Amino acid sequence: MTQSSDRVTTGALQRWFDIRGWAQLVIGLPYIWLILFFLLPFLIVVGMSVATNTATAPPFSFGGEHPWVNTGSYVRVVTDGLYLRAFLTSVSNALVAAILCLLIGYPMALCLTRVSKGWRNILLMLVILPFWTSFLLRVYAWMGLMGKNSWFNGLLTDAWNFLVPLDWAVRSIPMMQTNFAVVLVMVYTYLPFMILPLYASLERLDPTLDEAAMDLGSRPAQVFRDVTLPQSIPGIIAGGMLVFIPAAGELVIPTLVGDASSPMIGRLISDEFAQARDWPMASAIAVALLVLMVVPTMIYSHYQAKSEGSK
Numbered sequence: 001m002t003q004s005s006d007r008v009t010t011g012a013l014q015r016w017f018d019i020r021g022w023a024q025l026v027i028g029l030p031y032i033w034l035i036l037f038f039l040l041p042f043l044i045v046v047g048m049s050v051a052t053n054t055a056t057a058p059p060f061s062f063g064g065e066h067p068w069v070n071t072g073s074y075v076r077v078v079t080d081g082l083y084l085r086a087f088l089t090s091v092s093n094a095l096v097a098a099i100l101c102l103l104i105g106y107p108m109a110l111c112l113t114r115v116s117k118g119w120r121n122i123l124l125m126l127v128i129l130p131f132w133t134s135f136l137l138r139v140y141a142w143m144g145l146m147g148k149n150s151w152f153n154g155l156l157t158d159a160w161n162f163l164v165p166l167d168w169a170v171r172s173i174p175m176m177q178t179n180f181a182v183v184l185v186m187v188y189t190y191l192p193f194m195i196l197p198l199y200a201s202l203e204r205l206d207p208t209l210d211e212a213a214m215d216l217g218s219r220p221a222q223v224f225r226d227v228t229l230p231q232s233i234p235g236i237i238a239g240g241m242l243v244f245i246p247a248a249g250e251l252v253i254p255t256l257v258g259d260a261s262s263p264m265i266g267r268l269i270s271d272e273f274a275q276a277r278d279w280p281m282a283s284a285i286a287v288a289l290l291v292l293m294v295v296p297t298m299i300y301s302h303y304q305a306k307s308e309g310s311k
Contacts (some may be wrong), residue, residue: 201235
């Protein structure tokens with residue numbers, strides 16, 4: 001009886017694999033990955049964010065003199081000036097970096113679509129070439145370039161002294177430990193994340209539309225404004241998200257070249273975890289940052305899918 005039931009089970013399992021089992025297994029692997037490495041860690045962070053900070057190991061607990069759900073950390077996130085300034089600094093720096101990446105990256109991506117295929121491959125390789133070098137090493141290189149005695153600082157100082165009155169002349173431009181340094185290094189670091197989606201969007205455009213607009217009397221600027229730019233909006237939004245979201249939560253760049261008196265939110269999370277050992281507070285900041293980044297993305301995706309479905 002047991003052998004016959006085993007054969008029935010094996011036969012049913014074999015039929016399932018033959019019909020749709022392998023397809024469902026392949027489709028299910030990404031969901032398993034997301035559950036194990038995103039959903040479960042996120043739930044752990046959410047759980048720590050409503051815990052109470054204690055002098056234990058790990059430094060948080062539930063129950064006891066405090067309620068099971070302690071929302072004090074979230075109250076501090078929205079009321080404490082330190083965290084509000086950190087969120088504002090992070091968002092403003094990331095927004096400026098995304099805009100500068102767009103202004104620099106759009107012409108570069110457009111040029112990539114207009115050159116020959118041989119040059120296109122070489123230029124694309126140059127765009128992704130920085131990824132072959134250590135991220136930390138590139139940040140340290142910029143630290144050397146922005147030093148008071150560097151040739152880069154000297155070049156900018158000479159340009160400044162040439163353009164301004166003599167009374168405003170300076171010996172060197174203070175760049176390190178400023179938001180300028182943070183934005184500069186973030187633009188350099190995340191520029192490829194803007195160029196590649198823009199290139200993918202612009203490369204799919206039909207060039208005959210530009211030719212038709214030119215034949216109808218449109219000037220090149222009008223063709224770009226009325227034909228090319230509207231069709232590349234998906235690439236602009238994708239590149240903007242790829243730059244803005246990681247830049248807003250950046251830790252290494254603000255720590256090495258930023259102003260300690262005006263920290264970004266990534267550095268604040270690191271300090272709360274490592275130095276203050278206030279894991280509930282750090283977790284609450286991380287959850288608030290995730291909501292700040294993910295909610296606009298979800299809203300855009302919803303309306304994008306809705307608009308595509310209505311076409």
